[in-house]
Amino acid sequence: MHRYRFLLTRQWVVLTLVAIALIPAMIKLGFWQEHRYQERSARNQLVSDALNADPVPVERLTSPGHTVTSGERYHTVTAKGRFDTGHEVVVRRRTNSDDAIGYHVLTPFVLTDGKVLLVNRGWIPANGTSQSAFPEIPAPPRGELTVTGRLMPDETTAASGIKDLKGLPDRQIMLISSAQEARRLDAQVLGGYIAQTAPEPKGDTPEPIGPPGKEDAPLNYAYMIQWWLFAAGVPVGWWVLVRRELRDRIEAARRPSEDPEPAAV
Known part of the structure; x- marks a missing residue:
């Protein structure tokens, strides 16, 4: 595991902490968009039911x-x-x-x-x-x-x-x-x-006022999925960066030293 000691450097500690913080934040944003989706869907259904109801005396x-x-x-x-x-x-x-x-x-x-x-x-x-x-x-x-x-x-x-x-x-x-x-x-x-x-x-004239439009609930659903995919992608992206850093370090260690030849006397 000594190969992963670079994870203890300041740069990688900060990067790891940021990744850890982003995951719950993105999950929370996904749940917020889910709440907005449910709210707008219910509101659209309420409007649809009202518009389609039989007329009644005011x-x-x-x-x-x-x-x-x-x-x-x-x-x-x-x-x-x-x-x-x-x-x-x-x-x-x-x-x-x-x-x-x-x-x-x-x-x-x-x-x-x-x-x-x-x-x-x-x-x-x-x-x-x-x-x-x-x-x-x-x-x-x-x-x-x-x-x-x-x-x-x-x-x-x-x-x-x-x-x-x-x-x-x-x-x-x-x-x-x-x-x-x-x-x-x-x-x-x-x-x-x-x-x-x-x-x-x-x-x-007067120009009649049109019926209310539906709120864009599917857009909130798409945002919900998007935030949760981002949350799942953070650890994947972090691991890809770790493997890339490890590969670069191994390749650098394998390269022969390029010391200059001594000058001719």
Whole structure:
């Protein structure tokens, strides 16, 4: 075993310690990616189940002051009533499918029992460069009708990353909050809001908000396998380096000395 004494040198001790530290770190990263994979797969299944569920009346899932849960999110709901365009607001800094910046149109929908449902009717472009003027908004259908949409929770800065700025122009907001709208309207507002899917707008405006996309869970699975392969490869790579170092040392010992010949007198 004296041939492996070089492993006690400073260089090889440091290299071995680094390799030993990398193995559990990579295994831990693999388990973290596995957790992310399971989490995203469960979330995708939850979204799929909600989108494929049969429509239900909105008041079966939410009520004034209710917090929409992850299990209720994206469920298709229906509501009967009329739009109140006089209290309509726009939600700033929203993008469409082409990443163009504009507004979401949030219109109160007064139910037959007097409660109010917030309806996000879709996206409209900003009018010119001014952000203070209220944009022109296509009118919704008049009179009593039935709307259908995907139930969504109230927006928060923590979930969206959007700051709830104050001092905005009249009838403009940053985040959709049923509690804030209840105070503004002085009415009983159902918790959350809906992203309208029917009836479809005339002239394709406001532009309807598309369904949520699936999170890339398979990518986390690939990362999980990758980290565990790295962990398995560390000792293999360490041993390859050891064998290479040993071979180089043996070959160096076998080479004849190359002492210079004495000079002729």
